[in-house]
Amino acid sequence: MANAKSTNALSIEGINKVFGRPGKPTVEALRNIDLTIKEGEFVSIVGASGSGKSTLLRIIDGLLPATSGVVKVSGAPVTKPGSDRAMVFQQDALLPWKSVRDNVAYGLVIGGTPKRDAHATAMRFIEMAGLKGFEHHYPHQLSGGMRQRVNVARALAVNPRILLLDEPFAALDAQTREIMQSELLNIWQKSKTTVLLITHQIDEAVYLSDRVVVFSARPGQVREEIPIPLPRPRDLEVKRHEAFGALVDKIWHLIEHEVRSAVADNRA
Amino acid sequence: MRSFMDFIEGPTRTASLARFMLCAICVLGLWQVLATYVVTNRLLLVPPMDVARALRTEGVSGALWTNALATVSAVAAAFPIAVVLGVGIGLALASSRFLALTVGPMLTALNSVPVVALAPLFIAWLGLGFASKFVIVTIFSIFPILVTTEVGLKATDKILVEASRSFNASRWQIFTTVTLPFALPFVISGIRVAWARALVAIIVAEFFGSFAGFGFAILAAGQSFDTATLLAYVIVLGVLGLVGSIFFEWLERRLAPWRHE
Numbered sequence: 096m097a098n099a100k101s102t103n104a105l106s107i108e109g110i111n112k113v114f115g116r117p118g119k120p121t122v123e124a125l126r127n128i129d130l131t132i133k134e135g136e137f138v139s140i141v142g143a144s145g146s147g148k149s150t151l152l153r154i155i156d157g158l159l160p161a162t163s164g165v166v167k168v169s170g171a172p173v174t175k176p177g178s179d180r181a182m183v184f185q186q187d188a189l190l191p192w193k194s195v196r197d198n199v200a201y202g203l204v205i206g207g208t209p210k211r212d213a214h215a216t217a218m219r220f221i222e223m224a225g226l227k228g229f230e231h232h233y234p235h236q237l238s239g240g241m242r243q244r245v246n247v248a249r250a251l252a253v254n255p256r257i258l259l260l261d262e263p264f265a266a267l268d269a270q271t272r273e274i275m276q277s278e279l280l281n282i283w284q285k286s287k288t289t290v291l292l293i294t295h296q297i298d299e300a301v302y303l304s305d306r307v308v309v310f311s312a313r314p315g316q317v318r319e320e321i322p323i324p325l326p327r328p329r330d331l332e333v334k335r336h337e338a339f340g341a342l343v344d345k346i347w348h349l350i351e352h353e354v355r356s357a358v359a360d361n362r363a
Numbered sequence: 364m365r366s367f368m369d370f371i372e373g374p375t376r377t378a379s380l381a382r383f384m385l386c387a388i389c390v391l392g393l394w395q396v397l398a399t400y401v402v403t404n405r406l407l408l409v410p411p412m413d414v415a416r417a418l419r420t421e422g423v424s425g426a427l428w429t430n431a432l433a434t435v436s437a438v439a440a441a442f443p444i445a446v447v448l449g450v451g452i453g454l455a456l457a458s459s460r461f462l463a464l465t466v467g468p469m470l471t472a473l474n475s476v477p478v479v480a481l482a483p484l485f486i487a488w489l490g491l492g493f494a495s496k497f498v499i500v501t502i503f504s505i506f507p508i509l510v511t512t513e514v515g516l517k518a519t520d521k522i523l524v525e526a527s528r529s530f531n532a533s534r535w536q537i538f539t540t541v542t543l544p545f546a547l548p549f550v551i552s553g554i555r556v557a558w559a560r561a562l563v564a565i566i567v568a569e570f571f572g573s574f575a576g577f578g579f580a581i582l583a584a585g586q587s588f589d590t591a592t593l594l595a596y597v598i599v600l601g602v603l604g605l606v607g608s609i610f611f612e613w614l615e616r617r618l619a620p621w622r623h624e
């Protein structure tokens with residue numbers, strides 16, 4: 096809900112991505128993606144699996160080159176990963192040999208922050224993630240929900256301007272997911288980072304976002320952008336609003352067809 | 364009885380020690396019974412007490428220590444070299460496609476040759492004694508280390524590398540903070556296998572030709588039908604193997620606790 100004259104934190108201009116390896120059929124993952132996200136905005140992308148959502152996030156993060164098109168962060172083209180963006184991966188990506196504290200401090204230490212300062216910052220984010228007392232635990236000693244909170248804390252600790260979240264709560268049970276959603280909203284409201292979230296949970300997208308971008312099935316294209324004019328700050332109550340249900344329905348109808356064709360595609 | 368079973372199957376250190384002691388006592392008891400009532404030909408089998416006595420005699424006469432010095436010094440010199448070379452070659456194979464495609468298959472072929480069979484050749488080249496033992500032990504124990512190093516480095520979780528790249532880590536940072544720690548437990552399990560092979564190699568080397576060492580002593584005892592002394596040295600070797608194995612297993616657990624839960 097940034098003010099109107101704010102700059103674009105992220106602009107995605109004409110991104111195409113075709114995967115090709117010698118001797119294998121090419122896969123067109125993304126076609127002509129145009130999308131702009133304002134400073135401090137919370138945007139979600141929903142779409143059938145295989146519609147190139149993760150691929151787009153990797154391109155934005157600078158992990159993967161686009162076949163054509165550019166991604167600009169605050170006007171500057173992205174060529175490689177940078178400290179202005181941080182990513183939470185679809186899979187658990189904690190280093191199993193590092194403690195919670197060292198995992199959260201990891202991005203800072205890699206970026207050259209002295210260990211002591213990095214640890215102090217890490218402790219702040221561990222506390223924020225509700226993991227105080229677990230800083231010396233190792234990932235294998237934590238539950239899935241706790242591990243995912245560490246993943247989010249690690250991304251937040253580098254103080255990114257843009258937070259990229261790839262289905263961060265997909266593997267969690269419904270209750271833990273709701274708690275994590277509220278926590279994410281809290282954190283976002285406090286830090287005012289720009290967030291781009293991928294999810295296949297439509298209600299999650301509506302609950303959290305200022306705008307929901309619906310992707311079409313492969314090749315991924317922007318099918319429609321739906322503004323979510325629900326009042327903020329939001330709590331779980333908002334899910335019982337009539338408007339909430341209407342938005343979820345609308346997006347579901349948009350996506351239903353795509354999901355069906357994706358399923359048919361995968362069967363073929 | 365029930366609570367005893369619970370204890371003995373438990374995960375504690377005392378329980379694992381108790382399991383080991385229990386097993387050792389059973390074996391010794393069986394051995395004693397076998398030697399007393401079944402195999403009474405003392406050329407074929409001697410009771411444990413005789414073996415202990417032979418070990419003591421060797422210790423008192425000083426032969427045990429001379430042989431231990433010869434064997435242990437050769438292994439102690441060769442094994443670290445094998446570790447360094449093995450890890451180095453494994454690293455090179457994992458980081459260069461060209462090397463993996465050219466040198467890799469050659470090493471695989473070499474590995475399937477029973478290198479110990481070449482021992483007489485090395486002895487002909489390098490003479491009896493330290494140099495030939497050193498080379499045989501190094502070559503024979505290097506393979507498991509280089510193989511596990513290469514496998515461990517290549518097995519690194521892609522997503523962990525990507526997470527590290529996402530923080531703009533340099534290639535060197537990725538190597539030191541992700542690839543290497545991931546490979547370490549693999550390398551150590553390779554070293555554990557290599558330790559057992561090093562002991563085989565040293566004995567074979569000493570069988571083929573040497574003036575001192577456990578292999579030499581075993582051969583000499585065998586030729587003079589001194590079964591008690593022969594078994595005494597075998598037991599010393601067994602202990603050496605066991606201690607190494609327990610140590611490396613412990614190290615592996617320490618360095619990679621997440622792989623054991």
Ligand SMILES: Nc1ncnc2c1ncn2[C@@H]1O[C@H](COP(=O)(O)OP(=O)(O)O)[C@@H](O)[C@H]1O
Pocket residue numbers: 114115122123124142143144145146147148149150151313
């Ligand atoms: N590295 C890759 N090489 C080849 N094809 C890929 C690669 N990564 C993803 N793809 C393909 O691109 C398409 C989109 O994948 P992805 O971005 O993971 O979709 P989503 O996250 O929406 O489920 C899929 O068909 C997938 O198989």
Ligand SMILES: [Mg+2]
Pocket residue numbers: 148149150185261
């Ligand atoms: Mg995905």
